[in-house]
Amino acid sequence: MEIRTDDLTGSKVIALIEEHLQGMSEDSPPESVHALNLDGLRKPEVTFWSAWEQDELLGIGALKELDVTHGEVKSMRTASSHMRKGVARKILEHIIAISIERGYTRLSLETGSMESFAPARKLYENLGFQYCNPFSDYIEDPYSMFMSKELLR
DSSP, X not given: OEEEEOOSOSHHHHHHHHHHHHHHHHHSOGGGOOOOOXXXXXXXXEEEEEEEETTEEEEEEXXXXXXXXXXXXXXXXXXXXXXXXXXXXXXXXXXXXXXXXTTOSEEEEEEEOSGGGHHXXXXXXXXXXXXXXXXXXXXXXXXXXXXXXXXXO
């Protein structure tokens, strides 16, 4: 698996982002969907990665800088044909490593509270994320759960 910084122009990546946004909208009301669209992912404070095996897209993930010490995991999505193969874990481990390289001391995320998000929450728990209060501009929401991980340099 090769994880590479992505410019968000490839049709396979765009299609997976669209699938991700559609999936989030199916599980949550519009005001509770916090996934970034293409414009949001192209902002300077966001770094976006895609994971590949040859020319096959396995998954995506992004890191948004909230401030010089705090990053947020965004747009974690595994291609449906590659679920349960460790793709999300590899992408998240990459995001954690980059966060440490950047000098962040905290990495946070927002995820869904519904049962469909249970596998994602389990992954985050397994990689040391703990449940926390809303951070940044988030507010309490019955459709959201917030997690954070302290990073050691």
